[in-house]
Amino acid sequence: MASPTTKAAGDGSGLVEMSWDPITRIVGSLGIHTKIDFKQKKVAECYSTSSVFRGYSVFMRGKDPRDAHFITSRICGICGDNHATCSVYAQNMAYGVKPPHLGEWIINLGEAAEYMFDHNIFQENLVGVDYCERMVKETNPGVLELAERTEAPHAAEHGYRTIADIMRSLNPLEGEFYREALQVSRYTREMFCLMEGRHVHPSTLYPGGTGTVASVQLFTDYLSRLMRYVEFMKRVVPLHDDLFDFFYEALPGYEEVGRRRVLLGCWGALNDPEHCDFTYRNMSDWGRRMFVTPGVIVDGKLVTNDLTEINLGIRILLGSSYYQDWEGQERFVTHDPLGNPVDPRHPWNQHTIPAPQKRDFDDKYSWVMSPRWFDGKDHLALDTGGGPIARLWSTALSGLVDIGYVKATGHSVVINLPRTMTKPETSFEWKIPKWSNALERNRARTYFQAYAAAVALHFAEQGLAEVRAGRTQTWEKFEVPDEGLGVGFTEAVRGVLSHHMVIRDGKIANYHPYPPTPWNASTRDSFGTPGPYEDAVQNTPIFEENPPENFKGIDIMRAVRSFDPCLPCGVHMYVGGGKTVQTMHVPTGLSGMGG
Amino acid sequence: MTTSPPETEAGTAGQDDKPIHVLWINAGLSCDGDSVSLTAATQPSIEEIALSVLPGLPKIEVHWPLIDFECGPVQGADTFIEWFFKGERGEIDPFVLVVEGSIPNEAIKPEGYWCGFGDDPETGQPITTSEWIDRLAPKALAVVAIGTCAAYGGIHAMAGNPTGAMGVPDYLGWDWKSHAGIPLVCVPGCPIQPDNFAETLVYLLHQASGAAPMIPLDEQLRPAWLFGATVHEGCDRAGYYEQGQFATTYDSPKCLVRLGCWGPVVKCNVPKRGWMNGIGGCPNVGGICIACTMPGFPDKFMPFMDEPPGATVSVTASSAYGSLIRRLRKVTQHTVDAEPKWRGPREKLTTGYRPPW
Numbered sequence: 026m027a028s029p030t031t032k033a034a035g036d037g038s039g040l041v042e043m044s045w046d047p048i049t050r051i052v053g054s055l056g057i058h059t060k061i062d063f064k065q066k067k068v069a070e071c072y073s074t075s076s077v078f079r080g081y082s083v084f085m086r087g088k089d090p091r092d093a094h095f096i097t098s099r100i101c102g103i104c105g106d107n108h109a110t111c112s113v114y115a116q117n118m119a120y121g122v123k124p125p126h127l128g129e130w131i132i133n134l135g136e137a138a139e140y141m142f143d144h145n146i147f148q149e150n151l152v153g154v155d156y157c158e159r160m161v162k163e164t165n166p167g168v169l170e171l172a173e174r175t176e177a178p179h180a181a182e183h184g185y186r187t188i189a190d191i192m193r194s195l196n197p198l199e200g201e202f203y204r205e206a207l208q209v210s211r212y213t214r215e216m217f218c219l220m221e222g223r224h225v226h227p228s229t230l231y232p233g234g235t236g237t238v239a240s241v242q243l244f245t246d247y248l249s250r251l252m253r254y255v256e257f258m259k260r261v262v263p264l265h266d267d268l269f270d271f272f273y274e275a276l277p278g279y280e281e282v283g284r285r286r287v288l289l290g291c292w293g294a295l296n297d298p299e300h301c302d303f304t305y306r307n308m309s310d311w312g313r314r315m316f317v318t319p320g321v322i323v324d325g326k327l328v329t330n331d332l333t334e335i336n337l338g339i340r341i342l343l344g345s346s347y348y349q350d351w352e353g354q355e356r357f358v359t360h361d362p363l364g365n366p367v368d369p370r371h372p373w374n375q376h377t378i379p380a381p382q383k384r385d386f387d388d389k390y391s392w393v394m395s396p397r398w399f400d401g402k403d404h405l406a407l408d409t410g411g412g413p414i415a416r417l418w419s420t421a422l423s424g425l426v427d428i429g430y431v432k433a434t435g436h437s438v439v440i441n442l443p444r445t446m447t448k449p450e451t452s453f454e455w456k457i458p459k460w461s462n463a464l465e466r467n468r469a470r471t472y473f474q475a476y477a478a479a480v481a482l483h484f485a486e487q488g489l490a491e492v493r494a495g496r497t498q499t500w501e502k503f504e505v506p507d508e509g510l511g512v513g514f515t516e517a518v519r520g521v522l523s524h525h526m527v528i529r530d531g532k533i534a535n536y537h538p539y540p541p542t543p544w545n546a547s548t549r550d551s552f553g554t555p556g557p558y559e560d561a562v563q564n565t566p567i568f569e570e571n572p573p574e575n576f577k578g579i580d581i582m583r584a585v586r587s588f589d590p591c592l593p594c595g596v597h598m599y600v601g602g603g604k605t606v607q608t609m610h611v612p613t614g615l616s617g618m619g620g
Numbered sequence: 621m622t623t624s625p626p627e628t629e630a631g632t633a634g635q636d637d638k639p640i641h642v643l644w645i646n647a648g649l650s651c652d653g654d655s656v657s658l659t660a661a662t663q664p665s666i667e668e669i670a671l672s673v674l675p676g677l678p679k680i681e682v683h684w685p686l687i688d689f690e691c692g693p694v695q696g697a698d699t700f701i702e703w704f705f706k707g708e709r710g711e712i713d714p715f716v717l718v719v720e721g722s723i724p725n726e727a728i729k730p731e732g733y734w735c736g737f738g739d740d741p742e743t744g745q746p747i748t749t750s751e752w753i754d755r756l757a758p759k760a761l762a763v764v765a766i767g768t769c770a771a772y773g774g775i776h777a778m779a780g781n782p783t784g785a786m787g788v789p790d791y792l793g794w795d796w797k798s799h800a801g802i803p804l805v806c807v808p809g810c811p812i813q814p815d816n817f818a819e820t821l822v823y824l825l826h827q828a829s830g831a832a833p834m835i836p837l838d839e840q841l842r843p844a845w846l847f848g849a850t851v852h853e854g855c856d857r858a859g860y861y862e863q864g865q866f867a868t869t870y871d872s873p874k875c876l877v878r879l880g881c882w883g884p885v886v887k888c889n890v891p892k893r894g895w896m897n898g899i900g901g902c903p904n905v906g907g908i909c910i911a912c913t914m915p916g917f918p919d920k921f922m923p924f925m926d927e928p929p930g931a932t933v934s935v936t937a938s939s940a941y942g943s944l945i946r947r948l949r950k951v952t953q954h955t956v957d958a959e960p961k962w963r964g965p966r967e968k969l970t971t972g973y974r975p976p977w
Contacts, residue, residue, distance in 0.1 A: 046739055046746075049688040049700045052652045054737065076736035076746045077721075079649045084781040089923035095910055096918070099775045102653020102811060128871075146659065150687055159689070163698075197689050198667055207659065207667060211896065214660050218900025223890070224660065225653050226810060228900075228907025229870075231925070236870040236906030246899075347732060379782055381732030384745055500871040575697045582691055593651040 040069050041573055046076075048585065050151040052103045053077065053592025055546065057562065057585055058386065063573055068581060071555075071562035073546050074384065074391040075592045078347070082377045085536045090116060090505055090528050091232060097524065097538050098226040101594045105225040106139050106217070107517035108524070108538060114296075114513030115524040116232035117303040122503035128234030129298035130488035131499060133316070134247060135220035135227070136295060136515075137484060140477035141254055142213035142224075143518040144413065144470050148265075149195065149206030152467060152586050155579060156268060157195035157203075164569045164579040168275045175271060179263030188271045191264060202264075209257055216250045219243055234500035244489045251481055256445035258475045262453050265471040269464045276568050283463030283584030285561045286324065290398060290407035290544065291419035292335065292523060293319030294516035295480060305362040305512070309333045313425055316480050317516055318433070320419030321398060321407065325457070327422040328400060332514055337361065339523065339539070340370040340404055342395040345388070345548035351376035357527045357535050358510060368399075372525040372537035373510070393595045395550035396543050404550065408557035409520020409541040410466040411589035413473035416516055417455050430479035440475045443482070463561075463587035470589070507531050517541055519589045540594035558585055637679070640828055641715035642821075643707050643756065644684040647737035647749050648721020649776040649785050653811035654767035655686040655720060660896050661818035674822060678829040694739060701738035708755045714800075716824060717760040722769040722776045723750050723791045725784030734783045750791065757792060762802040762824055765789070766817055771806035771841070772915040779919050787915075789841060802827075802834070806841040810912035813890055816846050840915055842887070851883035851902070851909045854892025863949070864942020866935060876908050877935055880925045883909040884934070 041063055046056030054077050060070040081100055085093065094112035098105035110132060117124065124132075154160060161169045172189035185191045194202035214224045220237055222228030229236040237243065272279050295316035302311065312319050312332030319335060321328040329335060343350055351374075358373040360366055367373055384390050397404035409415045417438050420426055424435040432439045437456040444450050455472040458465040491497070509528035516522060520541030527535040547556030555563065565584050571577060646652050659666055664674055672679055683703040692698035706712045724734035726748050736746025757763055765788040768774035777785040789796070789804050797803050805824065807817050820843050826832040836844040852858055860866070860875040867874040877884065881903045883891070888911075891904040902909050911921045921928075927935075962970040 043693040043696065044739070045691060045693055047647065047685060047701065047737060049685045049691045052656070052686070054647045054685075054735075056739075076733060077647055077649065078734050078783065079776045079785075080782045084776075084778045086780065089925075091925045092918075092922050095924050096775060096778075099651055099653070099810065102651035102656045105651065105653060150659075154687075154689060197687070198670060204667060207665070211660055211662065215897060215899045218895045218905075222902060222905050222907040223895040223900045225656060226912075228902040228910075229905060230907075231870050234871065236876070236908075238871065238873050238906055381729045381734060383731055498869075498871060500869055502869070571697070577692045577697055 039064070043576070043578065045578060045582070046074070048582070048590070050154060051586060051590040051592070052101070053590070053595065055585070055590050055592045057558070057581065059562065059581065061567065063567070066567040068562050068565045068567070071559045072386050072390055073393070073548060073556055073558040075393045075546060075595050077592065078379060078381070078392040080377065080379060082375070082535070082537050083379070085533050088533050090119065090526065090533050093526065093533065093536060094230055094232070100538060101540065101591060102225055103143055103591060104139065104518045104540070104594065106135065106221055106227045107515060107522055108540070109227050109230050110136055111513040111515045111517075111522050111524045111538070113230055113232050114303065114515060115511035115526045117511075118305060118513070119509035119511030119526055119528055120232055120503040120505060122233045122501055123302050124234035124501050125496070125498045126298040127239055127488060127491040127496060128499040128501070129296055129301070130484050130491065131220050131235050131237050131239065132230070133295045133484045134481055134488065135217055137477045137481035138213050138217035138220065140518055141474055141481075142210050142217060144474045145206055145213060146210035147589055148467070148470050149203060150210070153195040153203065153206070154197055155583050155586060156192060157197070157200065158189060158192040159196050160579065161192055164571060164577055167570060171275050172271065177267045179267050183260040183264040183267070185264065188267060191268050209254065212250050213254060216247050219247050231500060233503045237499055239488070239492050239497045239499050241489070241492060244485055244492065248485050251478060251485065252445055255442050255478050256448055258478055259442060259445065259448045259451050262471055262475055265468060269468050272464055278566060279464065279568065280460050280462050281566050282568070282580050283466070283561045283565055283587050284460050285408070285557060287322060287461045288405055288407050289322040289415040289418055289461065290409055290521045291317065291320050291415040292514040292516055292521040293317055293332065294416070305510070312514070313423070316426060316428070317416045318420045318423040318425050319514065320423060322415070322418055322422065323400070323405065327419070330419065330423050333361075333363065333365075336512060336514070336523075337365055337367065337371070338398045338400065339372060340368060340397050340399050341372060341375055342370065342397050342404060342550040342552070344395055344551040344553070346391050346394045347380050347382055347389050348394065349378040349380045351378060362510065372523065372539055373527060373535065375535070375537050391548045393543055393546045393548055395547040395556060396539055397550060404552060404554065406547065406550070406554050406557055406560065408545050408588065410461060411470060411587060412516060412518055412520035412541060414461065414466050414469035415520055417469050417473060417476070418457060421455070421457055428480070428483045430482050431476060438476065440472070440479045442475065442479060463584050466587035505531055517594070519591050519594070520544070540591070542591045542595035545588045546590060546592065546595045558588060558590070561588070639679040639681045640761070640825060641703070641707070641712045642680060642682040642684070642718060643704055643715050644682065644718045644720070645737055645749060645752055646685050646720045647735055648719055648723055648770055649735055649783060650721025650767065650769055652686065652720065654817065655684065657811040657814050658817050661814035662897060663815045664818055664822060666818070669818065669821065676829060676831045677822065677825055680825060695741060704738065704752065704756070707759060710759060713759070714761040714828065715759070716828070717756050717763045718766055719753065719763065719770045719788050720766045721749070722773045722785040722787060723753065725786065726750055728784050753788070753791065758799065760798055761800050761828060762798050763788065763792070763804050764820070764824065765804060765806045767812055768808040768810045768912055768917055771808040772917070774810060775918055794841070803837060804841050805835060805837065805843070808842060808847075808913040809888070810917070813893060814896055815893065816889070819846070846889055847887045847913070849887070849889065849892070851886045851888050851891055854889060855883055856891065856904050861938055862942060863946045864939035865946070866939070870906065876903050876906070877931045878927050880908040880910070880927060882911045882921050882928050885928075885930065886911045886914055888913040
């Protein structure tokens with residue numbers, strides 16, 4: 026290994042510049058550039074950058090709208106099906122088609138399997154490595170010693186006697202649990218493929234429903250695997266509770282790692298076909314009937330759970346990204362179908378004009394833009410916390426979901442799992458945490474895996490009932506209009522996902538997908554407000570025991586990975602560019618990056 | 621996986637100690653879907669490859685962003701990107717270079733980058749992916765393009781794209797050969813079918829250790845044994861085609877050709893092989909083939925949900941011939957759907973058997 030050559034910042038601040046680029050164990054190319062104050066053991070400044078641009082919204086223009094879900098799926102190699110689903114939702118609205126109930130249950134089952142797969146592989150094989158024995162030994166040997174002496178409170182449920190045993194089981198490849206999780210990621214993808222054909226880019230999704238042939242066999246094959254997963258989660262929830270609780274104990278103050286103000290967004294997921302008709306007019310109503318309730322949460326309070334209001338509040342700001350502004354360009358949508366005015370900075374009105382240029386942390390430094398949510402007063406830099414924490418928080422506060430397997434109480438979410446091969450009926454309760462920080466984002470991810478399994482049980486029952494009743498149609502015919510408007514809302518694995526489409530002359534006139542990572546990985550906007558990673562890493566305290574020479578930055582990596590970054594989603598088509606920029610901090614050249 | 625495999629690795633008997641490195645660049649214009657897809661492989665699985673558990677596999681070290689243990693700061697402790705600089709300096713010979721994502725044309729703009737991977741310590745600017753290919757390809761034992769983007773440009777090279785994206789063979793030249801004489805190897809698919817890639821990688825590792833001859837490739841640089849047949853030749857709905865039975869709705873179990881399936885002219889083994897563990901697929905389970913393994917993808921197949929123009933003639937022919945066949949088969953079916961007349965609880969045996977007494 027090359028000897029460390031990190032250096033003092035050139036601004037005389039006594040800070041040390043350090044960067045991680047590319048960051049491994051995430052999806053896509055993300056760089057985190059920081060200035061660290063080793064005396065105060067704190068990160069002083071942070072810049073998040075992405076270095077890959079593809080331009081979806083550019084090359085989709087003029088294409089047949091029915092191609093949209095096939096194309097947009099390719100935005101992301103781990104959650105592409107979320108894009109396909111969201112696109113199908115937007116197309117359903119634009120074409121005025123409502124799929125048969127069974128088609129909707131099948132999509133819900135596919136998407137539930139996607140959550141089960143993706144959170145599992147990310148949590149155990151990507152994030153888990155940050156907490157494995159080998160990593161902890163290299164960063165905090167004192168913590169590992171304590172872990173060896175600490176009995177796991179839920180050893181009876183998961184089988185690991187000490188916390189160090191859990192950490193050992195997470196060691197890459199050698200770890201038993203690490204390898205088991207890889208296997209789980211495979212049979213959950215089989216469940217997905219049963220419903221949506223193939224992973225990650227689905228083959229059987231269409232506007233109007235699915236091509237999946239619904240039979241008793243289809244549901245039996247799915248359910249057999251689902252029950253294995255349910256049993257698995259009865260071990261995993263207590264296992265992660267033990268591991269994460271231990272970090273609070275072992276490192277007092279660890280709640281500050283990756284912490285930021287509670288500014289969470291959730292766009293709702295998993296439609297109820299009894300209510301969802303895909304019309305814009307009724308969107309507020311069927312949005313509230315989703316099996317994950319939409320919501321914007323600020324400082325612990327629910328601001329809204331109304332999808333129409335959520336839609337109208339979305340703004341795409343520029344400031345630090347490589348695009349030209351679209352001010353003065355054509356405005357596609359002045360009013361929504363209900364007559365509400367639509368802002369020029371709303372995705373329906375966005376133009377993408379890439380402007381490649383040198384990276385300059387004083388000015389433009391990323392291909393990611395700065396989506397914000399306007400509450401009438403402020404442009405809020407909402408995050409999704411990787412998805413699960415926002416979904417559970419929003420669902421808990423609204424208190425609308427009540428299907429037996431899952432009940433939202435107003436302050437928590439109760440997840441009831443039935444008896445399985447070797448374990449009795451089990452209930453888990455996710456309670457609204459005290460902080461929006463790295464450990465709670467990770468904990469929520471595990472609980473949401475149980476949530477996804479629980480709602481899937483409900484969907485499978487509903488789907489099978491349709492089949493038994495002989496209602497096996499899964500797809501409905503439609504016509505593409507010459508002029509049309511569509512929006513799709515769902516929750517991708519990592520959080521909020523919206524697709525905004527405008528059709529003119531039967532072709533795509535404008536199409537802008539907004540996945541979660543653009544929100545989380547966004548850069549300083551035109552008001553100078555940092556994006557969520559930047560904000561969460563900035564001020565993160567350093568608990569690592571290594572001196573600057575051997576410093577790995579594990580606490581920074583844990584903060585960033587808690588958001589489950591996915592950069593292909595981050596930069597597919599951003600718009601941006603922009604004027605200056607009141608930068609809050611002016612770095613003079615991060616690790617020689619002044620260039 | 622830069623996790624050096626545990627000391628006790630099984631099945632590596634007879635190999636010398638020097639590992640073969642795999643340098644994986646996921647920073648083409650990509651979605652990382654091929655990386656993700658490979659984690660679904662079971663024949664063999666990534667852990668089986670990493671731990672060299674198949675007979676004859678050499679010891680390997682994989683430097684793969686998706687699951688790599690290493691993630692220290694740039695030029696600090698445990699920096700992932702350092703392996704790529706080592707490759708450039710010839711310190712990890714031999715290595716196989718895997719490229720994921722298409723290669724943008726960096727020449728069409730005055731400055732900046734369409735895609736980069738790690739930073740240049742001199743300038744502080746990202747090192748472009750094409751520059752990495754320039755640096756590493758001459759030193760690589762073999763270069764493998766994973767996914768249709770890296771192979772042929774794929775979805776990001778669609779008409780109207782702003783980046784001028786292309787495949788690795790377009791960038792390096794279709795006749796390019798490594799210093800070991802190995803041509804570019806393309807494993808197309810969007811994403812790759814998991815086992816297709818695992819199998820190709822294993823083949824190359826066997827070849828590298830002297831156990832297998834030169835990898836057989838077709839003219840588009842695809843492994844010949846995987847991409848020799850068409851989708852249609854392996855599709856279990858082809859029987860409907862022959863009988864002239866074509867779906868008019870997407871949820872029908874019949875042949876999807878009239879609804880946009882390009883299977884008859886697309887080289888891909890998915891319906892035959894299944895997506896994973898024999899489950900899933902495309903037209904065999906109700907998803908039209910959009911030809912995602914092909915060099916002409918996606919432009920030559922859009923709009924995807926329209927009937928392929930070439931299908932009209934053959935579909936008309938098959939409809940005529942098929943309805944006759946179906947009628948004849950119905951007659952036969954009626955016959956074979958009933959048991960022979962000698963089965964039943966009767967006084968007398970009527971099977972034709974004559975007792976010898």
